[in-house]
Amino acid sequence: MFDFLGLKKKTDKVKILIVDDEPNIVQTLQDRLEMNDFDVVTACNGEEGLKQAIQETPDVVLLDVIMPVMDGLEMLEALRKEPACENVSVVMLTARSQTQDIARANACGIEDYIVKPFDLSELLEKIESIVENRKALAK
Numbered sequence: 001m002f003d004f005l006g007l008k009k010k011t012d013k014v015k016i017l018i019v020d021d022e023p024n025i026v027q028t029l030q031d032r033l034e035m036n037d038f039d040v041v042t043a044c045n046g047e048e049g050l051k052q053a054i055q056e057t058p059d060v061v062l063l064d065v066i067m068p069v070m071d072g073l074e075m076l077e078a079l080r081k082e083p084a085c086e087n088v089s090v091v092m093l094t095a096r097s098q099t100q101d102i103a104r105a106n107a108c109g110i111e112d113y114i115v116k117p118f119d120l121s122e123l124l125e126k127i128e129s130i131v132e133n134r135k136a137l138a139k
Helices: 023-035 046-056 072-079 099-107 120-138
Strands: 015-019 039-043 060-063 089-094 112-115
Touching: 015 023, 015 046, 023 039, 023 120, 039 046, 046 060, 046 072, 060 072, 060 120, 072 089, 072 099, 089 099, 089 120, 099 112, 112 120
Parallel strands: 015 039, 015 060, 060 089, 089 112
Antiparallel strands: none
């Protein structure tokens, strides 16, 4: 409610959900995002990611495609059916570069489709751009 001493409330931080089954990628992304003052939540498959997205309502989801239990495209389609998550920004971050995967993701309204390996600095710039666009639309 109040901003004592100029301290930012935790709820003011941009929340990023990372959904990937590769622990080293999750850890690298989490470390880098937290260093840049983002609040980070993680999940290791699409089913867990969907539950986290509904519970946490992140601002941005970084979503892999190839995962066990529920893949990223299935999660994305389910996410778009959830009223609380229909406006969540999604960036696909995956090794899959097939045209049909990209088309399926685009049909669900993603922000970007980035093929691994990726440049962390470029990803951070993309996230910052998404966040700025969201703020501008909220005004």
